[in-house]
Amino acid sequence: MSLALQDIAADPRPAPGTCRHCGQPVPKSGEEFCCPGCAGAYALIHELGLDAYYARRDAQGDQPVTAEGPVLDLANLVETAADGTCSLRLRVDGLTCGACVWLIESALKAQGPVTDARVNLTTRRLTLRWKGGADLAEGLAATVRKLGYRLAAFDTGAADDPQKAQEKELMRCMAIAGFSAMNIMLLSVSVWSGHAGSMGEATRTLMHWLSALIALPTVAYCARPFFRSALAALKAGRTNMDVPISLGVTLASSISLWETFEHGEHAYFDGAVMLLFFLLIGRFLDSRARGRARSAAEHLLALGRTPVTVLKPDGTATLLAPSAVANGSTVLVAVGERVGIDGTVSDGVSEVDTSVVTGETQPQPVEPGARVFAGMVNLSAPLRLTVTASGEGTLLAEIVRLMEAAEQGRARFVALADRVAKNYTPVVHTLALATFLAWTFLMGLAWQESLFIAVAVLIITCPCALALAVPAVQVVASGRLLRGGILLKSATALERLAKVDTIVFDKTGTLTLGRPDLLPDLERRGEDLESAARLARASKHPLSRALARAAGPGPVAEGVREIPGMGLELDGPAGPIRLGRRSFVGLEEGPQAVGEGPELWYARPGRVPVRFAFADRARADAAEVVGKLRAAGYRVELLSGDRPGTVAALAAGLGIAEWRAGVDPAGKCARLAELRASGAKVLMVGDGLNDAAALAAADVSVSPSSAVDIAQTAADAVFQGDRLAPVAELLSVSRKAERLVIQNLGFSLLYNLCAVPIAMAGHATPLVAAVAMSSSSLVVLGNALRLSRRAKEARS
């Protein structure tokens, strides 16, 4: 998605020489559009009278992916209400600003049957309601697609519902705690000012009663998340931060209630509720930051999950979501299409690109009986697959088995905050008990008063700053990473990343882009490329696409025939013009040099055939990033399933000294285990099915958003885009975050060291407690915010 901000132009006409819809350069001067997709989108927008879109958008639109796009299996997703209103929820990709929202909503509302269309820009979902049959869904979706947006199905029973409910509960608790904290503080301030002498005992007790009236229901309602977590920890025989929090809040409320009964001078209602309020803020932000990252990750996965074409027994083809396809069904895979499901080839001979699955860049031949896996790309001829259950001693089954073994072997990582809590809780509770005993038996105080002092110790040590120290930093860090296109899925990923000293990269799709790119050739003439591209633009074959990409937008030759397994043919005035494999243009099938990628030959009558060589090239900034990581002291290794020649060439180009080629999934796991056994903390970066087990076996793992489902699910973080820089950014943010967390923890402990003696001596009045707790929390939050400020400086 291009987010390059443009001047907000009042004139909707773009600069000459650029496309009227997407703003990219047009192939020939004088033309208005760069491609038919943009022309179609423009025509539709104009026809609906929505030209205002061009004046309103503040970012350039995307080039429409394909005007027709994959047909989604929508009719099954439509929900029909009792009164005949149909509703549908979809994920929309390509939204850049409010103008896109306006355009989609207006375009849909202009369709007769639509009663309501609403796009949520934050979650990128479209909710659509219309009167009429469920079969209108496809047509409405096509309208949006013609405008240049990609759509994906949205499962209504999505698994994010408990997450969402939890977030809402936290928000409600936070609002109520905030209301109570402010109102109780209002009453407490009057009591504190009254201590100077002007307030009578009756008024003070009235204030205390009012505070109790607000505080007790608040504690009962808002502290439930803490009580639940504390109980769960205690049941498991562990202790976490929530144990002292729950104990402190409960004790403070009960002792204050006792004091109120006794017409006492001090009540800690304000402290207890303020503590809850601060902690709930931290917890809510934490949950929302992770919820956002997770929903963004789901969004990416859903967009990649295109429906598969299923052939019914009666010979008709339907589209179904991969999860809805039954075992034993027959599935069609067109040329250039990604295989959406695991199966066995039942008919057809073709070549498949298995790079996502095995890391191998050479296309592999397949014939009836061969196993293919989701993620492979069918290259040369249409295939029919019989869907099989995953299992039965196949590659996938082996990977699942390896992943299970790896997860068992991976010791449960204990978050820093929990380790601190484990040591902190007993110390604090012993101190409070010691205070109580010392005041009762050594100083001869009445037990009620001693208990009051002991509770004051618990309140002042209630780990407000300590409990905020880690989440505050994590929220700021994950927000900064999210802006940079990195989705942090695991709560402890940052802590684990900060400890990493060895980075293991996969090759295909990770260090490289995982797609063929035309290699530059000095002997080739530009005219040959342009002429070959005319043919190539007519095909969906990955090599044709690479050729067309290298040539840029331009005209398409008419009458191109695609001959499966061979190439493209066009009848020219002097004979056939061909673009395809070596034998197709009449050359002998010669032996290929090791490490050479795929090639295309272009032959015209009466001319020497021209060769186009392709290779899966490294990401543009890979060498720079690897160099930077090595300079920062990381040990970098390359583990690939590809053949040695290709791997060696890439490793040499990027300056990676340690590399291994031809490693199978078990080999990758074994190498990671070896590294971990030698004491290294390993970050695994990989994208393929063959990396999934290694991702689960590493200390922490990252995968690009182009990775297969199983790899993205196994990874702790996912990064988007064609650059490798996010990996370096992720590591540097994690180190900075760790530094801030340690500073925060240090400060909280220092605060406790100063405050505890005061409380033990019996000087911690509610006023002192309120000031100490809120100021320490603010210091911790302020320190965490430094992480985002530095990011802004770096950007500007």
Added chain:
Amino acid sequence: MTILLLLIPVALGLGFLGLIAFLWSVRTGQFEDLDGAATRILFDDGKPLPPGQKSQA
């Protein structure tokens, strides 16, 4: 000090109203799309155009 009997309920009542308003806005989904709301406010002609009608930017 009898004024307190009036002022405290008033203060609490106003705060409570604010709380109810907030909870209501959460329940009705007004916090679901903060980014969208920020830009929607700029588009004053939110009414859909009748089908087929030509431009009027």
